[in-house]
Amino acid sequence: MSLPEYGHLGAVDTIFGLAKTLESKKIKPGNLVVLASSAAGFSWAALTVKY
DSSP states (O other), rough: HHHHHHHOOOGGGGHHHHHHHHHTTTTTTTTTEEEEEEEETEEEEEEEEEE
16 A cells, blocks of 8 residues: 555554544544554554544
């Protein structure tokens, strides 16, 4: 979705993906959204949000 158009955005990839998904109206109020990301080395993160 975003990689062909914008390339790798580093730390912003996850938030950018969320913004593009919200723009396309795929997330509705009351949905649970899981944001997951990884970085260089051994660091991972995940967050669950009720929209």
